[in-house]
Amino acid sequence: MTANVRVSKQTLTLLAALTAKAASWHYGYALSRQTGLQSGTLYPILMRLEERGWLETQWESPQTPEERKGRPPRHMYRLTAGGRAWAMEALTAAKSKARVTSRAAGLTCIGAELTP
């Protein structure tokens, strides 16, 4: 399932943000602030996720003119059911890999300490 999308560090960061409140809709700028991803990184990832059916998108529902105050409707995002499953799988795999890497790094450190 993960084969078609490159699960980069940035993608994982975004997935973590989207799965944190999986049922809620998210806005682009808020996601950018939450994850620290620049828009030039964030949106291409969102586009790829949407292309693969892992992200659903929706424009804000019409608001009253008073609520809108000249603002255009915003685009909102949340993971689909399939997207949530895939995201969990990708995040779990990344965590396991991180554990292995940190363990290996620890061994290297020990080795370094033992080296005269």
Next chain:
Amino acid sequence: MNAQPKLGVSRAVDRAFATLVRIWPADSREWALAMQAELPEIHNSQESLQWLAGGIMSLGKAWWTELFRGGNAEGKNLTPVKRPGALAGVTLLAALALLILPSAHQGLKAVTGSWRSNQSYYAYHDELMSMARDAESHGDAKMMAFIAMRLGPPSDMIPLANKAVAMDPSLIWILSQAHYEDYNNPGTRDWPAKLEAWDPGNAMGYMVEAEVRQGEFNPGFKKPYDAIESDPQWMEAGRKAVEAPRYDNYRDRRLAFDREVILAHGITDPNFVAASRFTRWPNSDPASFYSKRLLSEARLALARGDKETAKRDAWTVVHFGELVRGHGATDMERYWSFQYLKPAFEILQPILVSEGHKDEAAMLSQETEAMTLRYFAGGGFSSWSPSSQGWIVTSSVGMNLGAAFSIVLFAVLLLAGLWLLAARFADDLASGKLFRMACWTARFAPAGLLVSIVLLAASYWPSLAAIRSYLDYPVNSSTVRSLTESAGAVYWLPENFRHSQTNSANHQLIWLFVVVAGLFTVAMIVGRNMINRAPRVKAA
């Protein structure tokens, strides 16, 4: 969340984003609108600019996807594609009709031929051999000689030249034109004697003799190049050349002969016609080394007060230099002649002054000054006049780009046409990314093809005029210069590409080509998206 008065930066970002949305590929424009819709939430100028930068990056990625993947990967929400209309058909017909122009179809032939020649020195070998077999079967000695002067491999060229001369002894002079392909081939050993017997007194035969001797003395140039100076046989050939009463490199004879064969056989390939400019000139080394030796002896004689010996030796060199200058007919030979004349004049000037011939000495001084200005102060020899350099480079870039784009666009048009034709019979081919690409190509590539062919025809026109002038009028210096420059224009860009790895000065030309090709690509992408622009999506 209240709307606040916009700062200058925010307003500029708003405007820039509006432009971004307009030029965003239609199939994924919704994402541009999504990014734009976030702008009112950003209240910091720096963040606005960063958001804009991200938008530009995303636009680049969207263009990339559009160009190479034909829109978004799943092909969803694609704008309806327009099929090619009558305008595209008329444009295509106009482009193809332009190919009837001689400067278009002959230009295409010349440029693609130059690419072939650039790939291999023997690029035309198979065609030439086929023509040679045909000429032999018809007993056509002139055609055989014509081909021998263009054939590369000595194993084919030498027997063909010998057969042509055996059939028509008046063609012996072609041995001087064909010989330079191989200095050390037993099949050419008797050629100098034949040339000297047929045209006694011409320095050309002795210079060919020196070349043959050089091949025997230093096969494969395994010894140092200068080692030949110690060979008395080689130096003797140089002496005979310098003291010869005449100098004729057969340029006019060859140009007239080539023209006769070209017209008689209706040869139209510009690469064969323009090859006539490659009039053979001999290796000047034997004459040059012998002249240097004579002038050195003249200086020694002058130092010991022997003016007569000094004058005799210097005048011998002047005589040869004047022969080459007067009859050499090519700029390269004139350049060589000045290398003999200048030091000889410098020896003669003080002698003439001491003998009271001040006017003659002043004349030699003026000549020396003129030579220095013409050939030595200007950074050396160039076969093109400075005034011609500009048009040669411009037309070379124009005709090569025109030909390259014509071929590429014609090929993609052909593929698109086949796809659209197949789509008429198979409904499943009439949708999807490839169908969209085929429609787009069929709509816009004819205009590109038209422009490319016009560019090719216009750039090649001066070269065609030079070839026509050569074929229609008696040969003169102006004809030869035009022919040389026209061939230079055809070969200049491919040659620069070929040598770009060893000559860093030419890298700028490579970049010029890359920039032009890149601009064309960007223009195609922007044009495509502007034309495909969908009405702005009203969200929600």
